[in-house]
Amino acid sequence: MINKPYNNRAWLGVLPVLLIVAFSAVIPLMTVVNYSVQDILDFNSRFYVGLDWYRETLQDPRFIEAFGRQVLFSLSVLAIEIPLGILVARGLPKNGAWTSVLLILLAIPLLIPWNVVGTIWQIYARSDIGLLGVGLNELGLAFNYTSNPTHAWLTLIAMDVWHWTSLVALLAFAGLTSVPPAYYQAAELDGASKWQVFRYVEMPRLGGVLVIAVLLRLMDSFMIYTEPFVLTGGGPGNATTFLSQYLATMAVGQFDLGPAAAFSVIYFLFILLFCWIFYNSVMVEDAEEPEGQRRD
Amino acid sequence: MLRIQNVLLNPGLNCGFDHDFLPGKMTVVLGRNQAGKTNLCRLIAGLSTQASGDLSLHGQSMNNLNPQKRSVAVVFQAFVNYPNWSVAQNIASPMVAANADKAYIQYRVAELAGTLGLGDLLERMPNELSGGQQQRLAIARALAKEAQVLLLDEPLVNLDYKLREALALELRSLLEASDTTVVYTTTDPKDAFTLGDDLLLLDQGKKLQSGAPLAVYQKPTGLAGANLMSDPGINTFPWTALEGQGFSQRGAVNDSLANEEKGDLGGVRPEHLFFADRAGEDAVSFKLQVSALETSGDETFVHGMVGQELWVVRCPGMLNVQPGQELTVAAAKRDILSFGGV
């Protein structure tokens, strides 16, 4: 039991946050759960249908396809962003005049509004006026992301990598700068090769940071909506329709509130699962004792 | 007077202890690492800690007071100063927080800086100071608060050994005249002797013994307490080793640990042993198999085996003793301590 002087006034500080979260998150969430177990024909006629919508959604072939595409997308971007981010972080000078400049440059893609990101790439990759599109076509590749599903995928992945690798790089950089120089010196005196230094000195320190990076990117990429919507609109055809977009079509486009709500709840539970894994991993990391250094 | 009662330094203990810290006196809290010294300091200061207990200062309870409201100043082990403020601003900070008069603040800052040797450094920032200067700044800041209780948690441990010597004596002369209740924690028995008017010995969160340094040194209430007052620790031997030496004094200390694990034990401090060909009437002797020798100039430490135990003999000067020799060491009968039931 931590014996702190008890301060009741602290609760007043938390109250505004509690209210905001209640209004913007808890109540709407409960509404959605409510809708998910009803058949809503119009405002006045609703019927309780139990878990019907859930069953229907999980068996819906289009849902399963969208889910499959989503998983493929998330894993692809993760497989590129994590190693690339670490590589970039290792390339940054640890301290010096350039460090701040490079960190700022790295941070820029993270600050751009997501629909703007989508728009940038949408134009950039166009085969008629986009720099990338025209350039690729000039090189002899018949590149057209509006008609070719594979090209659409590649463009989407490239966009996400451009957008989010910096996050991994910045996190990894923070992890790397926490390594005391003595470790590098000891490894050098041992005669360790560059690879060994990475594997035995840097990776163990990066471990905790990487877990955070992986789970953040996994959650975020699973929820991705704006950028692919702006870039491809889900097309060509269904080729790049991920979960969020399918949900939006169902709920807003077709106004099938019941099934849409069920879909939302399922979607929400997946993200919650990732959060839970995240929380547990981080708690385990915190339990480790940090290095103690007593003298200067 | 600072009175602490029912103090549990670790949550796992079921029996708390009491202690009175006398005003105007320096109490040295002596214990190994993890004995609970820092927990005790945090408890008195009102900082979050696992320790619990009742505190009262001059009769008034301090239990529910915020740290800001307590008349307690703390000097930590890792020189803690406000990094963005100059030396003068640092020293002034507690007085500024108490809304003291500007002229008074200026006067006090100059006075404290002078006393602690920081007079020329008033405009510097903490990171421009050496370790010793930073710690002096922390002490000046603590003194500026004019609190009734001053806590120093191993303040010299991160300093060079020569600096430590000098600063310990400076601290003593600084604090001698005031009527502040001073609590100084340390792992080194030498600090206990140099600085302590009163000692409090802690081990694993429990109070072992308290009293004047010489009394605690000569009459330990247990093996753990005896160990704390000698550096290196006390040499032990089974009581049976003294058979035939005409030593019948058994006034033993009841130390349940010694009793259960090793039977009746005798102990003798490393500094009380001397090399002799034969023990005289007032002394008892042991056979030491010398294994190693260490000298620090003014003292020599002889390591070796006596029976099954590893002993250290601490002698003044530089001795000519070789590893492998078997020598007789003796100690005056009055210096033999005994632990275990009679």
Next chain:
Amino acid sequence: MANITLEELSFTYPGAAQPTLLPISVEIKDGEAFALLGASGAGKTTLLNLLSGLLVPTTGRILFDGVDVSEQSGSQRNLAQVFQFPVLYESLTVADNLAFPLSARKADNGLSGSDIKARVAKIAGELDIEHLLKRKPKALSLFQKQLVAIGRALVRPDVSVVLLDEPLTAVEPRTKWQLRQSLKRLQQELGVTMIYVTHDQTEALTFADRVGVMADGNILQTASPQEVYEHPAQEFVGFFIGSPGMNFVDITPGAGDNVYSHHGVASTAQRLGFRPEWAKLVKGAVAPELSKVSWSGTVTLNQVLGTQDGQPVGITTVMGDAGELKVRGPITGASGDKVVVVLDRFISFSNEKYMASHYND
């Protein structure tokens, strides 16, 4: 194992107004235990970094077995270092940690897997850590981790020199004794050249065959612990070694001439120094024997350090004709009493340099 020579070695940080290290020349023999002793800021860390290849000398050379290695990197010099806190590979077991310096250079040293295993077992045995071989650093105490770090430094049979940078800093006071013993024993058994940097005189004097006392970027004296203690080459050395260090008294020309010349003090001597344990305190205001060097004063402080024959002993501070003096011995007299400090031996200094040692008959 190598013999190390520093020739007029100096170092100045780029852009600094003054050199951190003044030209230093010293030779450290193969297999020697050498300690570099000095306060913070004396330059010992800079010297260590020059030896380990982290810094390049501004002037002068560093020679390992006669070969100029000043431009070489640390790993090229084949040395090992133990740091203030245990530096281990957290993801490897203790056995793998110990084997790493050998297996990393497998191509160069031609050791087979079983050779490496045998060497690891030998070092683990010497350090008494065989039972920890399968564990990971996370599961070890600080003391055990530092033992492994020392093992890592000693595991290469052909290591040129082992540098130790205040290796006992992070270790608890009780276990410092054990670690010191282990280090000394290993150094002697394996015959490894070790350079031990510290600010603690006990560590330096107990460990070393020879001590180099540093101050202000210079090595003031390089000699055996006994020499450095009994015959300090400079006043600073006398002050720095000993707890407390030497007392110094100005020799005012004319005063006490007979006594001084009776003891063989040269007329050019400026100060005399004596260690607290080289003097006695006698109660009273008058010197008992006029043939001995002595001063009277008043006791200002008694620091009790223990008892001898049931009587408190410790350090007494006396303020008197000769300034503030500290005497170690039985506590004679309470604060305010008049006492006389009588010397048994002392050293005369001129320009802060050692002149001669003087003893009382």
